[in-house]
Amino acid sequence: METFTLYREHLGQFLDVCQEQFRVQIPVSAGDGRYRFSPLAGHGVEALALEYHRTLLPPKKYFLLPEETICTFDQKGYHPVEVAEEPFLLFGLHPCDLHGLRIIDQFFSTPYADSAYQSRRKNALIVGLGCLPDDKCFCATMNTQQIMGGYDLFFWDLGERFYIQVGSEAGHGLIHKAREMFHDVVDEDRQDYLETLYQRRHLLTPKVDVADLSQIMEANPDCAVWDELGAACFACGACTMVCPTCTCYDIFDRVELDGSGRRCRQWDSCLFRDFDRIAGEVHFRSDRSDRVKNRFFHKEVVHVKQHQRSACVGCGRCQEACPAGIDVVSVLSRVHASCA
Amino acid sequence: MNVLLPLSAHMVHHRKLAQDVALFQLQLDDPFAIGPSGENHRPGQFVMLSVPGVGEAPFSICHAAHIDYLELCIRRTGSVTRRLFELGENTLVGLRGPFGNGFPMEKMVGKDVLLIAGGLGLAPLRSVLQYVLQHRESYGRLILVYGMGRQAEALFREDLEYWIDSTKLDVCLAVEHPAPKDLFPADTGHVGMVLERLELTADNTVAAICGPPVMYGPVAKILRSKRLYPENVFFSFERRMECGIGHCGHCAISCRSTCQDGPVFSAWEARSLGEPLEV
Amino acid sequence: MTTITINHLSRVEGHGGIHVTVGPDGVERCEMEIFEGSRFYEALLLGRHFEEVPGTISRVCAICSSGHTLCALGAIEDALDITVTPQVQSFRDLLNLGQFIESHALHLFCLAVPDYLGYSGVLEMAQYQPDVVGKALELKRIGNAIQELIGGRAIHPVNMTIGGMGRIPTAESLTALAGQLAEGLESALALERFIIELPIPDCHLDQAVYVALQPDGSNYALHGGMLAASGHDPIPVANFRQRVHESVVSHSTAKQSLYSDKPFMVGAVARMVLNGERMSGVAAQTRNRIIPDRPTPMHNNPAQFVELVWALSEGEKLAHDLSLATPESPVNTQVKAKKSAGQQALEVPRGTLYHAYGLNADGLLCDADIITPTAQNLANIEKDFATTASCWLHHAQNDEARLKHGLEMVARAYDPCISCATHLVDLTMRKESS
């Protein structure tokens, strides 16, 4: 793999170079220890929060917009909308988010490609960033602490310099736009990189045992945990909004007074009451506990059946977002404990 | 191509079939468009039909591929369907599809075909029936069991008359509330009672079922008692659908999307998805 | 005896009607009947935490929602000895100006003027006077834009909190607002001719006892520590209760107030009479051209126009200054509850608004007293109804339509909250044998 180093003081310059070609998005502080991806243009390099652990919303917000227009309609028929072809660069995705992106990349390419998602995705350059966990991260539990590929560049913070892995031709091109800022990797850089990995590895230990989890869940669908969760959860959908791999959406028409309008889609959640409603007010999961359970089953059983991996990437967002304080790790461990 | 973009189509004709049920004939504006044209679908597939400003909903194509327009048999229940009934001929609608797997016509080749319809469930099964009639020599016996509350609710009356008279298939009607002026010979009761008395060759019969969900459990039970193989019994399922391409999440049953992997599932599959069917 | 009843005032705030009873000796009774269902706002505040008060009380009235919010905030801050920073105060002043612009533009052009000119409403007027209506709506939009930007919502603002405010608007948005206000001022000035030519009817009304807050400084302003009244010495606002008495009348869910036992009037014309001299610049010029020497309540509408001009120019200055100021962090000091009482008086579009609250040691409301401008005006409105009705009696052509029209005009002039539309309908006459 092609590797380089970049001195910290050149990062801003490098991002400026990137800005010439791309709308650069960086993690910035939102106050109160929270972060969000925002345009570099509106903030300046000083705002770049390299120390962030997780953003309020995952990078999916750039690809599957919270609300977007699918097509327009009028008396003449339905008309496509152009997705803005503005290239952009997402700087600073942690491995868990890169995993998340991979999962939804795949999801939105089968069985049909989602054209809006794909064209935004095609226009994006992704720069990863190495990280250290906080108390809510559980990537080591979900096995997403490491990522090989799925990025154009990946930055490891070695203190006064970054160790940079190039993951694609586009990433290579980016480096060569400002080649003079980058240095070839020497032995010492490699040593420091490995040292960083070593240190990080010791902070990243699995939080709970999830061995056989899918099998346990499937074998024990009536686990008492689901009823307890059904009582604690208010089905506000916060967890699904912030989840990097939740992709459900709702389609509806927004009409103007002249009868023309837009067909829109908006993030939806399997926790909402009308999610599965069909004509005649029939629901398939009318109990809140069924809905919560469905969410966990989808991540931990269904997705594993389909793709041999859990759809949870351990980013800790849902736990952070949940006003009711429901914490995935403890849910998983309690479910797991039913087979102890 | 954007699969979520409906193709413009026009309503050619619609006519009442029963109280709150009508047959709609639709035609794509662009005859060369790749979309639901009336010819390019498998029996049991459905389309997403849009009414501008109101929304979109899934409907089964109710005929086999043979005509140059699309026929949908629709019951008025909610917003989209209510509006459809108000629309005049030649109004603009949108169409996407066809979607879904449809009934496995290949699996039925050489076998007896048993169609069990409850109420509106006749719509998708009519496409299977027409398909079998079109390829009559490839299939064994063809039996239609059609249940309804009252004969006044019977759909596709001309078809029924023709089918009843025809020697190409057997038709058994089950009517829960008979009335003196009823036109068709029928059993009194629900489809289960008709099924009970049918002589079926257990290892050579394929069943296709569509109707209200309450019908599925009892029918599955009877078919099991008749020793049909669960992998030869096919149910068409109904779930909320919005995208039709397995993305929006609404129709998921366990790890399958009803819109893409279904709506037709064998009794075995359905049960493995957690549907409470006894097979 | 004849009773003339106007059953239903098709109006903005609540439902009201008018009863006039004429006996052999002349006009016997004139009542402004308010049959708005009672919502018991004062009572439903009791026992609630002080933080809930502004958001609750704003729901008394949509058009005055910013005024109620500001007044409630002030009264509670008074009780808790909180002084907001000058920057926050400036934002609040701007919010109030936004409300003045919106409310005056709405009442003047959409609700009052169509009747002067014989249109059924603003929609009809728009067909004949598109230019005037267009400009008026532009002004109204500016008023709303201010309330949206500063208050977070045009109706029932959310951005003002006890001790501070939630989000400080960006400098760009304030600069843009100042620009809008400057344009609005141009449009308003272009409407001056139209206002001057309005046929203000002569209803033979007297000058009222006018009451308004006296600004602390030398400029025209909407708050002040003293209460001025024509023919009386100013008193500190805190002594207000010694002069103004409220009473419950059986024909109305609104209370009526008297100033030193006399009906009185608050609102734009009262401010103009008592404080108009303090205006400067374009507003002063407009005032000189429009307001007569001895304005009667009928001149409330032109006075609103002067205030509209004033608020636009004042707002522009304020928005401009705020756009240059360094934004303070949106202050919301940790507010400590204590047993206390506080009050606030504020000039809002229809007159002086009073809020007074008592809090217990837990910060729960144990006392609430709210006096709205319309309630203060009611007695005077009825007095003017009586004048109008007697004049009508002595007039040669005393048909009911005429009286109805006269009474409507009077009610409309006051811009009462219960009848922002003041289109009086449905005249029924009952002959009762006495």
Add this chain to the structure above:
Amino acid sequence: MNSRTAQKPKVGIFGLTGCAGDQLALLNAEPELIALAGRVDVVVFDMAISRKEEWQGMLDLALVEGSVCSQRDREELEKIRKQSRSLMAIGSCAVWGGLPAMTAHIPVKQLNKQVYDDGEVFPKAMGAEPLSSFVTVDFSIPGCPIEIGELLEALAAILAGGEPQRIDFPVCAECRMAEQICLVQSQNRVCCGPVTVGGCKARCISYGRPCDGCRGPVDDPCYDATREMFFRHGLAKADVVDALRRFSTPAWVERNLAADFAGDPQRRGHHRSQTKESGT
């Protein structure tokens, strides 16, 4: 409402007891109002048009604002219902009873005494009730005041022959979508977001203050879990109950449930289309 008929659909806009905020919100949206006037015939608009004579005949749609606070309101409402094919409740007062319904647990007599000191009041007051307590409501647009965009979209949808978009998610969902920081978590504030129906894009939270619940309860409110959550954050029960009682737990919830939050309420106030006859 059938937009195909040659005549423009007739619409009436009425106000019962309330602050008129919803009519004002409509009046504030002039360009849209003018567009609306091109599509429908606004026969009655209490706030903006004089009612020259008592209006007769059928309306296609009546928009009614405010709650029912007096016998007079009730009669007026019943009259409106009789004369309109569809009825839409606009604003939280009309949909849920709104803030005035907050006192529903206090006897009217006591309120009368507090405010009017036993003075005789006209007309006889009664506790505030939503429209659906007395008549069938076809569509509901909550909000205090309504989000004007939501109303216009609903009207456009009805004109197009459809139904207003049905919102089944709480304010929290929109709060997350807008990347706000949760005030319960960060500031220990009582926030009604979890039980309040979304549609305002978490307006108040975006101004740094908790949701007051002005849009009324979500379809499936989870009062128990919400209360538990606040208790875990160390907030007093009374504060929580008070906050929830303002808009999110309107009068009928308390009455139906007897005690505070004994369970989840049944859904009322959202009488939807199934109440309409379905004949051709």
